[in-house]
Amino acid sequence: MVKKMSQITGKKTSAIPSTRPLASLRISFGRCNLLSAIHLDFLFLFFGLVFLTSCAKPMHKDKFVIAGTFLEVMSTDARASQIVYEEFKRLDKIFNFYDKNSEISRLNSTYNTPVKVSPELLEVLRLSQQLNQMTNGAFDVSYGSLYDFWKELIKKGSIKELPSKETIDSIMKNCGMDKIKIDAADSTVTLQKEGLKIDLGAIAEGYMVDKAVIALKKKGISSALINAGGDIYCLGTNRKNPWRVGIKNPSEIEGIIENEDLVDEAITTSGNYEQFFDLGGKRYSHIIDPRTGFPVATHVISASVITKNCTTADGLATAFFVGGISGVNDFLSKYRSTMRIFLVTQEGKQKRVHVFR
Numbered sequence: 001m002v003k004k005m006s007q008i009t010g011k012k013t014s015a016i017p018s019t020r021p022l023a024s025l026r027i028s029f030g031r032c033n034l035l036s037a038i039h040l041d042f043l044f045l046f047f048g049l050v051f052l053t054s055c056a057k058p059m060h061k062d063k064f065v066i067a068g069t070f071l072e073v074m075s076t077d078a079r080a081s082q083i084v085y086e087e088f089k090r091l092d093k094i095f096n097f098y099d100k101n102s103e104i105s106r107l108n109s110t111y112n113t114p115v116k117v118s119p120e121l122l123e124v125l126r127l128s129q130q131l132n133q134m135t136n137g138a139f140d141v142s143y144g145s146l147y148d149f150w151k152e153l154i155k156k157g158s159i160k161e162l163p164s165k166e167t168i169d170s171i172m173k174n175c176g177m178d179k180i181k182i183d184a185a186d187s188t189v190t191l192q193k194e195g196l197k198i199d200l201g202a203i204a205e206g207y208m209v210d211k212a213v214i215a216l217k218k219k220g221i222s223s224a225l226i227n228a229g230g231d232i233y234c235l236g237t238n239r240k241n242p243w244r245v246g247i248k249n250p251s252e253i254e255g256i257i258e259n260e261d262l263v264d265e266a267i268t269t270s271g272n273y274e275q276f277f278d279l280g281g282k283r284y285s286h287i288i289d290p291r292t293g294f295p296v297a298t299h300v301i302s303a304s305v306i307t308k309n310c311t312t313a314d315g316l317a318t319a320f321f322v323g324g325i326s327g328v329n330d331f332l333s334k335y336r337s338t339m340r341i342f343l344v345t346q347e348g349k350q351k352r353v354h355v356f357r
Contacts, residue, residue, distance in 0.1 A: 206314025
């Protein structure tokens with residue numbers, strides 16, 4: 001069942017980053033091209049106050065619940081919300097890992113058989129493959145069975161001890177991007193390891209936001225804000241003003257890490273401040289490092305990425321959370337970029353913000 005909340009407001013609008021959706025969702029990092037393609041768990045959005053005259057267009061604000069997450073759309077065009085929602089419904093049938101009837105679930109049920117896939121699934125898988133290579137394995141969608149194992153373990157609560165390395169290794173042997181064969185010419189994908197499961201949870205929502213923005217543009221809508229569980233895109237301006245985003249420390253009522261004015265940009269954040277478990281006096285993230293098979297073990301508690309594409313921001317936020325400061329530095333040493341990256345680290349009670357521009 002879909003839950004929808006509608007509101008028309010003429011006084012304020014959320015400030016959120018946007019993504020420049022491209023027809024083929026292709027973006028460039030200097031020497032490297034990416035097929036365009038994380039969650040804003042740690043960021044709290046400041047709402048930019050815009051005082052309107054009596055003749056100003058009202059801001060239409062709608063909220064939906066779809067695929068287990070909140071979808072928020074704001075625009076002065078009343079058509080925007082339904083256009084975005086319909087696009088999300090369409091794409092959810094492709095990417096939903098937990099829907100046995102979704103396209104990704106049907107693919108995950110096969111082994112060593114070429115499967116014809118949709119252009120959307122093919123595009124996201126090709127990008128995922130590239131991001132995997134560019135981040136030295138910190139981003140990896142082929143570990144769906146491992147991620148699912150940890151999700152179920154954490155969901156039970158009261159973890160008394162970590163799984164053995166042997167247990168994790170037995171799951172990981174059935175994973176790996178090298179075991180996913182993509183034939184772009186024939187639009188087929190072959191899973192070459194029995195039991196391999198693809199989980200696109202760290203990139204699909206960002207992609208869905210980008211596709212929704214494209215759908216809005218096709219209908220002549222040039223101003224909107226889309227927030228899908230923290231994967232955010234700001235299309236155009238907020239009544240001739242940039243959308244203003246405040247990156248806030250959730251432990252401090254007034255603590256703001258950074259204010260950012262965004263026009264046609266995206267922002268997403270990956271973090272562990274809400275989802276984690278404690279064991280032996282140590283806090284473990286719900287985000288799993290695909291290179292070790294265990295929860296991320298760094299001092300990073302949040303990684304935020306602002307860039308021109310929401311899908312890329314989604315994937316890289318996860319990769320930078322996993323890779324930490326060294327991972328960001330390694331990435332930026334190889335690929336020129338105009339993106340803005342914010343890492344928040346914590347050692348004991350001390351928090352530090354690391355900004356990369």
